[in-house]
Amino acid sequence: MASMKILKSFSLLLGLCFFETGHTNPNLDLLSLPPGFKIEIYAQGVENARQMVRGEQGTVFVGSRRAGKLWAVSDNDGDQRAEQVRLIDQDLKMPSGLEFKNGALYVGALERVLRYDEIESRLDQPPEPVLVTDALPDKEHHGWKYLRFGPDGKLYIPVGVPCNICDEKGFGEIRRMSPDGSDMEVFALGVRNSVGLAFHPENGQLWFTDNGRDMLGDDLPADELNHAPKRGMHFGIPYCHQGDLLDDEYGKGKDCADYTPPAAKLDPHGAALGLVFYTGDMFPEEYKNRLFIALHGSWNRSEKSGYKLLVLDVKSDGTVVDTAVFASGWLQGEEAWGRPNDVLVMPDGALLVSDDKAGVIYRVSYKQ
Numbered sequence: 001m002a003s004m005k006i007l008k009s010f011s012l013l014l015g016l017c018f019f020e021t022g023h024t025n026p027n028l029d030l031l032s033l034p035p036g037f038k039i040e041i042y043a044q045g046v047e048n049a050r051q052m053v054r055g056e057q058g059t060v061f062v063g064s065r066r067a068g069k070l071w072a073v074s075d076n077d078g079d080q081r082a083e084q085v086r087l088i089d090q091d092l093k094m095p096s097g098l099e100f101k102n103g104a105l106y107v108g109a110l111e112r113v114l115r116y117d118e119i120e121s122r123l124d125q126p127p128e129p130v131l132v133t134d135a136l137p138d139k140e141h142h143g144w145k146y147l148r149f150g151p152d153g154k155l156y157i158p159v160g161v162p163c164n165i166c167d168e169k170g171f172g173e174i175r176r177m178s179p180d181g182s183d184m185e186v187f188a189l190g191v192r193n194s195v196g197l198a199f200h201p202e203n204g205q206l207w208f209t210d211n212g213r214d215m216l217g218d219d220l221p222a223d224e225l226n227h228a229p230k231r232g233m234h235f236g237i238p239y240c241h242q243g244d245l246l247d248d249e250y251g252k253g254k255d256c257a258d259y260t261p262p263a264a265k266l267d268p269h270g271a272a273l274g275l276v277f278y279t280g281d282m283f284p285e286e287y288k289n290r291l292f293i294a295l296h297g298s299w300n301r302s303e304k305s306g307y308k309l310l311v312l313d314v315k316s317d318g319t320v321v322d323t324a325v326f327a328s329g330w331l332q333g334e335e336a337w338g339r340p341n342d343v344l345v346m347p348d349g350a351l352l353v354s355d356d357k358a359g360v361i362y363r364v365s366y367k368q
Helices: 001-017
Strands: 037-043 052-054 060-062 070-074 085-088 097-101 104-109 112-116 130-133 153-159 173-177 185-189 195-199 206-210 223-228 264-265 271-277 291-295 308-312 320-327 340-343 349-357 360-366
Touching: 052 097, 052 340, 060 097, 185 206, 185 223, 195 271, 206 271, 223 271, 264 320, 271 340, 291 340, 291 349, 308 340
Parallel strands: none
Antiparallel strands: 037 360, 052 060, 060 070, 070 085, 097 104, 104 112, 112 130, 153 173, 173 185, 195 206, 206 223, 223 264, 271 291, 291 308, 308 320, 340 349, 349 360
């Protein structure tokens, strides 16, 4: 055990390589945003960049899925461009989901949630993680996580189904637990594969994205934006898709009226992932509390879709009154050079966007 720890420390020391992020802007001229908005590179060299979270001292932590790595991104001089990208851990099982609370970084790595205490003061010599829980399923299919602390102080964690579509107990859920891993319970059911959770800034209610099943053709079913104002709601999977489409196999004898429909239908197979309510002051006033969603992009359509950012006008009562494309251009014809994955509002009001294909973090700003 001691020798393994030494090997891990040595490999991290080699990988604590401070990646010089540089100031090149690959393909940014291909991206389209509304007038007045600007997109730049915030950090480069962030391999397979997935969910982001900002620490109390300003470090942006980034998880990965395929790479098995955790990154710490630092803008030390405050010029809104990161100078350092540190590798703080590796060889983890899909450490895609991150959250931060009381000086500690929480990491969802398949069946485990890990905690890195006092991490921002220990970036050069990261601590060994503390095991918070290992009570989650260990199946890798749709097993990657997205973490969010709710206004109730609980940590919310999706548990995707281990298949394209199936009915298996203990999956297709959003769970929540206390920060120490205790009191785990199911909050929502009928959720196929959510990789995006957000709480409305006005009433604290949960909103989440959900990816629809595959193999029903190009245009069915829609991905979903769902609203869960209370515990115990069922969103249909595997029986009903997009609120009005019974599954050919599992929908027999079922009625879509028995399940909660989505608040909004999103691009079929667009892979709606990370989302955030805009609470900053930089963007025009009409963007206040609007919801940004990253569409990661399709893999099983004859013509690709997604690869963009949406912005939605979401009311606190659960209605969605408008959906628009905010940023696009990562897909050129049938070739995608980038895949937006998660969105994060910074203290100055700028919006960070992770891209797990290009391995970069973008910064979207506004100047009238």
